[in-house]
Amino acid sequence: MRIAVCPGSFDPVTLGHLDIINRASKLFDKVIVLVSFNKSKSRASFSTTERMEMIIAVTGHLDNVVVDCYDGLLADYLKMTGAEVIVKGLRAVSDFEYEFQMALANRKLYEGAETVFLTTAGENMFLSSSVVKEIASFGGEISGFVPPQILDTIKNRLYKPEK
């Protein structure tokens, strides 16, 4: 069985992430969406449990997708679970250098770790969790950016209008 891992901060999951997860689920027998920790990102807006719950809510239609979290190295998670592939979405050239470096580092740490890049859908080129959070914090419209099942959770957490 070929197992792939889609790692990320998912703070929160966006339509861009969901597109990559959907497409990965067609390419591999099993996909683990892994809420992982990016030390270069400061405090998350959603707890690990909340992020996992949001991903579960939007991937329920995908039979071969499961959600997990891990606070260690991705390479160690692959070793532990027998997963062979890391799936990452690539938005633009600007993503490439960082993603390329991570792919090489992961393979150095664990030679069984192969990274596969899926090009993002054109309409999601600009999309990131940070953009969603910025717009939501001003009360802006984010329905085109995140799955409908989690829209209210995100709006309620991030928009605090002045009384």
Ligand code: PNS
């Ligand atoms: O959504 P993000 O923040 O761009 O995802 C980055 C993430 C969480 C996948 C990356 O930081 C990661 O793999 N973290 C786990 C720790 C690790 O293995 N770091 C070394 C990667 S070479």
